[in-house]
Amino acid sequence: MSNRNNQANKQAARERLRAEREQQKKKEKVRRQLVVAGAVVGVLAIAGGIGYAVLKANEPTGWEAAKEAKLVAPAHTQGENGTEILIGDKNAKETLEVFEDVRCPACAAFEQSTGPALLKDIEDGRYKVRFTMYTFIDGMGGGEGSKKALNALGAALNISQDAFLKYKAALYSAKYHPDEREDVYGKNAELLKVAAEVPALKNNKAFETAVEQGTYNRWVTEMTALFGRKGVKGTPTFMHGDKKLVIPEVPQQQMTQEQYNQLAQANFKKMIDKEFGPAKGTAPDADKNGGKDGAKDKESGGGKGIREGEPTR
Incomplete structure (x- = not known):
């Protein structure tokens, strides 16, 4: 091979190497x-x-987030943010206000012994009842049973006032109401189990969905914000206008549950008769001055209860 060809091959090899390096x-x-x-x-x-x-x-999460959620108020409510639960004959001239907390043991004792007497007065048109439901026991004892039970009560109220009253009675019943230190009603499963006692709620998918999804949680926070309304910070409390009513205490003595219930109902009747006068068709109890004192109280400004849409705060 000539030197010229050898040089050309070397040059070509160098060019290929240079091109490969550039490409690399x-x-x-x-x-x-x-x-x-x-x-x-x-x-x-x-x-x-x-x-x-x-x-x-x-x-925010949990109940803090609920405060910022869209407000959904149950049907059969009125007033600001739907926080007025007013039940009874719309033509009834008087309104009794009842303040309760679902976890409250004293409320449960009242409902178990005297709840039927209250419901009878409502049915008879003696007065309307405005229920204000508090949830302060959650804050005191921990948990969220009062708030979750109130959401469930809102779901029941959305169906009907009768479903609300029957479900509330079931939640307070001796069969289901837990010790206030136990947050049993903080579990949806327990709330639904109690609801099975109410025909209108049993296997009611709309009700169950509202309980599970917390549909009325924002409404619950609005109800909770009423704590301290009219100076009420304990439950159960009864108000007629701006006047606080007091049920005479049942004597501390050994008795059966039936005897206790009879005395509790009699004491509730004393309180109501004194404030509103005797029920229609009953004679005044002269010894206890029920009718006389009741009429006097109303004339002296005992109050005529709330009106629809009255400011709630």
């Missing part, structure tokens, strides 16, 4: 650019993820 450099440059770009995207993604996580961490 270009590939390496592109690779580095892609790596840098990927790193930037990764950093931005991480930063964005951290930012999103921080935002989520700072978002």
